[in-house]
Amino acid sequence: MLEALWDKRALLVSGKGGVGKTTLAAALAVAAARSGRTVLLAELSPEEEGPSPLAALVGARGVGPRVTRVRPGLDFVRLSAAEGHRDFLEKALPARWLAEAALRTRALRRFLEAGPALREMGLMYQLLTLLWRTRPDGRYVHPLTVVDLPATGHALALAALPQRVLALMPGGPIGRDVREGLDFLQDPVRTAVALTSLPEPLPVSESLHVASELRRLELPLSVAVLNRMPEDPFTAESRAALRRLLAVHGPHQGAHALARLDRARAASVRLRRELRAPLLTLPELDVTGPALAEALSEAFTPRREGARGQEALP
Amino acid sequence: MSTGELRHLLLSKRVIVLCGAGGVGKTTTAAALGVAAARAGRKVLVLTIDPARRLAETMGLQESGAEPTPIPPERLFATGPAGPGRLDVWMLDPRAVFERMVFRLAPSPDAARAIVDHRLYRFLSELVAGVQEYAAAEALDAFLSERHYELILLDTPPSRHALDFLDAPGRLARFLDDRVVSLFAAERHARGGRLWHGAQAVVDRVLSGVFGARFTHELRGFIGAFGGLFAGMRLHTKRLRQRLASPDAAFLLVTSPESTSLHEAAWFRETLEARGLPFAGYVLNRSWAHDDVLTVPEALLEHTRGDRHAESAVKALSRLAATEQARAASHLSLLRRLAEHLPPGALAVAAPDTGAELEEFSGLVRLGDALAAG
Secondary structure, rough: HHHHHOOOEEEEEEEOOOHHHHHHHHHHHHHHHHHOOEEEEEEEEOOOOOOHHHHHHOOOOOOOOOOOOOOOOEEEEEEOOHHHHHHHHHOOOOOOOHHHHHHHOOOHHHHHHHHOHHHHHHHHHHHHHHOOOOOOOEOOOOOEEEEEEOOOOHHHHHHHHHHHHHHHHHOHHHHHHHHHHHHHOOOOOOOEEEEOOOOHHHHHHHHHHHHHHHOOOOOOEEEEEEEEEEOOOOOOHHHHHHHHHHHHHHOHHHHHHHHHHHHHHHHHHHHHHHHHOOOOEEEEEOOHHHHHHHHHHHHOOOOHHHHHHHEEEO | OOOOHHHHHHHHHHHEEEEEOOOHHHHHHHHHHHHHHOOOEEEEEEEEEEOOOHHEEEEEEOOOOOEEEEOOOOOOOOOOOOOOOOOEEEEEOOOHHHHHHHHHHOOHHHHHHHOOOHHHHHHHHHHHOOHHHHHHHHHHHHHHOOOOOOOOEOOOOOOOOOOHHHHHHHHHHHOOOOHHHHOOOOOOOOOOOOHHHHHHHHHHHHHHHHHHHHHHHHHHHHHHHHHHOOOHHHHHHHHHHHHHHHEEEEEEEOOOOOHHHHHHHHHHHHHHHHOOOOOOEEEEEOOOOOOOOOHHHHHHHOOOOOOOHHHHHHHHHHHHHHHHHHHHHHHHHHHHHHHOOOOOOOEEEEOOOHHHHHHOOOHHHHHHHHHHHO
8 A cells, every 4th residue: 555655746644733644744754765765755834934843753954945855765845935936936927037026026025925825825836846846867856745734724725725726817827837736636646645533533523524525626535544543452352351340340440441442443443434545554652753753654664674584485 | 730820820810822733632721721710710701713513512502603602500510519600612703703804994884895795805714824813813802802701711723833823913914004005906106106116017017927917907906995904903913912911811832742742832932932921831731641540450350250351351451551651651751841941930730631521511620620620
């Protein structure tokens, strides 16, 4: 399943706040780089100030609109609306001097910074520009780009943006570029959306809602990731036996622990049943931050020694 | 740890702002603190944007109302003695607040209607960065002026950098200030020197070159109609900042034990201090830093009566207990680290991972008690 994801051109990682979306994006990018791809990890956030948790997770030193190398095969960028506006004006306007004059005009700069949806369009435009960049030999600079999307509400507004813009301004250079971008994002061969969720009722409900929105927007949901699934140490028999014990014993915290496991299992079953996409379940690990991103990326990478070991078998 | 101090905040402040990364449980915390403050006797408003629907159900609210909704006293005081306190909750509908603002600032109802019915207005009110933040700031300012409530708890909008609600109105105002608007306005103004006319010529060429003539025409009409409305708005922003910087206000940072959210909490704290806003402490949410984690599963052994499955169940439960205890220990040490570097008077409290318990109002009462026990 993952190898198929590595062969996309763009992997968009989405999810509600607090479900581990950013850590997952970092882990996927690291794993793809390990399997031999040259990967760009891009942070797409409408708020460009402040610290970048994503940069911290992969140990990127420079946080900004310039692509910086993090480790072999892995680059990082924090997308910038201003950079996208520049790319766009330079391409759309007949003369370079006009683009430069436009960017020097304070009123126009303000308009681009705060105008309805123009910020988001700038971010998307820089992303598309980076996606299309090629080397002198014609190959893409980054065959795969992993994008850490903002939390769900914002991400859906972003995803709906191309269609809205097309409805408002079907003509002109914007219309043309937006249509091209939309074709790219809706193409399941080139684009994959990964949806992150937790084994709790509310995140699962929200994921199912996002999945139906993605279908409506015709964006290809390729995989759902159920994060932090608690380890269940019980067999069917021992679970039944534990219930009997708890009933006899009276109040005991074991009941609470069991209820948590039951809730996680029910959430997982519901997600699997109602979501029309493959589901990848990740364990709950007792580390956080870069160590967690690293541990998850290892879970995504087929073990080389293991593979060799299998080959050695008769 | 320091739950008494949190109770003191609830009893003495006029406004408490909850900040933190998305998904750390700000809304739930705001609601639980609101319940605790009202049960302690204060007239409380919880102001929230876009909360999880489940919380709305827990509170017995409609999706979003035009006004604050009172929580019936019989629910608020279902357990314990009734008191003089009351609790209202308002789930802001950003679009409704924004529209009301247009009607208030426009010279006439017809002018307001013309703006609100414009095709671009819908686009703007759905997508412009800052409408939610603007709505929160506007509503907070209005309630602080009214003095109808003794305490307002603001659950900041689900933006990554929650202080945006202080900046966004200014950004919106800058975008629509007279100078920018006049550059886009259809007719050429007599005022302005050569430089200004030069700028307008560039804007002309850029707009029609980029957006196409039809959209540019539409945009100009709209910005022309919208322009000038925003002078009053900036004034409010300034007044609100002053109120939030006063000793009547407190900012609580809500964080989960995840490193990404701790990172942001640290950044929020620096930002608050740099702006002279009163940082009051941390709420460590979704944590296991409490003392009722799973212990002594062996206590169940006395009932196993030699049942093989029961014995293996207790063994499995012991493994689970070990995991829970390790997690609790690590979260407790995290809480201690948060508490170590606090300014005088600030607090660090842990809220339990409430899981499914918040399906009933009593869950909020319990969480409020756990956070701010008297």
